[in-house]
Amino acid sequence: MEKDDPINVLGTALSPCSMSPVTGFFRDGHCNTCANDTGSHTVCAVMTAEFLAFSKYVGNDLSTPRPEFGFAGLVPGNSWCLCASRFLQAADEGCAPKVDLEATHQRALDIVPLEVLKAHRA
Numbered sequence: 001m002e003k004d005d006p007i008n009v010l011g012t013a014l015s016p017c018s019m020s021p022v023t024g025f026f027r028d029g030h031c032n033t034c035a036n037d038t039g040s041h042t043v044c045a046v047m048t049a050e051f052l053a054f055s056k057y058v059g060n061d062l063s064t065p066r067p068e069f070g071f072a073g074l075v076p077g078n079s080w081c082l083c084a085s086r087f088l089q090a091a092d093e094g095c096a097p098k099v100d101l102e103a104t105h106q107r108a109l110d111i112v113p114l115e116v117l118k119a120h121r122a
Contacts, residue, residue: 001026001034007106009117015102017044018079021072031081031105039083040111044103046122047078051097054090079103084111091116098122 003026006014019029025041026032033042045051052063052074062080065073074080079100088111090096099120108117 001036003032003034004105004107006030006032008102009104009106009109009114010101011106012102014105015044015100017081017100017103021074021078021080023079023081025081031103031108033105033107040085040107041081042084042105042108043082043087043112043117044100045080045082045087045097046100047074047076047080048095048097049076050095051090052076054093054095055086058086058089060086084108088112088116091120096120 008014014030016029017023017031022029024030024032025037031042031044055062062074087096099117100122101117
């Protein structure tokens with residue numbers, strides 16, 4: 001799988017999102033993406049209790065530990081490469097987490113308008 005160029009939504013080099021917990025489609029700490037990333041895990045989001053509850057409610061439980069996958073579960077304050085469509089859904093519902101624009105891949109703009117991302121800037 002060849003990674004897309006590591007450029008953020010501001011047009012500069014993509015910054016790391018999180019190494020603890022390690023995140024990203026490639027589990028490299030960055031919100032890198034490629035053609036195989038059908039979920040577009042490109043938005044570097046800072047988790048909140050409200051967003052984690054919303055995500056669990058809509059079927060993507062990010063807070064429950066899954067030791068069989070080496071996943072400790074996310075807690076408020078963790079950064080995570082979120083699917084762009086889930087972020088947009090949360091923004092539409094009024095419970096979107098904050099976004100690290102420097103660590104959000106430019107491919108997020110295929111789904112989420114830059115103005116929406118900027119409105120949730122960390």
